[in-house]
Amino acid sequence: MRRKKVCVWHGLHSCPTRKLVCAAIHEKQYGSPWDDRVGITVSVPLPSDVRNVPLEAEARNKLAAASNQEQQARRSVRQELAQVFVHLTAAKDTFRNSVLSADDMNKRANEMVRSWQAGETSLIELLRARVLRTAHCRRVIRRRSLGMPQSSGH
Structure with a gap:
């Protein structure tokens, strides 16, 4: 016995999701208790x-x-x-202030040397000015090596 079910079409209007379904089953039976399907x-x-x-709504949501x-x-x-620009501006200002402070310290030390050579200042005042300049330079170098902001004070 040979049965063949070729194609079954489901109607377009009967299914709520509107699918086109095609199903085919091929069965053979040759006296065997088992069917081939x-x-x-x-x-x-x-x-x-x-x-x-729903797909369009989901796409709009995404x-x-x-x-x-x-x-x-x-x-x-x-x-x-x-924030980066603020930090950059602060770093520029700090650097500028450090340069100005170092220049002021150097000018003061140089003026103290001239004043001492002219006999207007004592040796102690000259040494104090040089110590302040050296300490300031060391502080700037230490802060730069540690990556810390430099102070603008004299």
């Missing part, structure tokens, strides 16, 4: 509002979430960039 089902979803509206994440990332990058 082969089956295949192909299901193709057809475009419809029932199927597409797009909105991605846009929100992009805006947040841009905000955080702008904020970090602003």
Whole structure:
């Protein structure tokens, strides 16, 4: 006995998700207690509002979430960039102040040497000015090597 069920079509309007289904079953029976069966089902979803509206809504939600994440990332990058510029400006100011302070210390020490040579100042005042200049230079060098901001004080 040979039976063959070739194709079964489900109607487009009977299924709420509007699928086109094609099923085929091939059966053989040759006096054996076992049946040989082969089956295949192909299901193709057809475009419809029932199927597409939820997919479109999900896609819109994902797009909105991605846009929100992009805006947040841009905000955080702008904020970090602003902080970097603030730190850079502070570092420039600190460096400028250190250079000015070192120049002032050198001028004072040089004037003290001239004043001592002219006999206007005592040796102690000259040595004090040199010690202050040396201490300031060491402090600047130490802070630079440690990566610390430099003080602007004299």
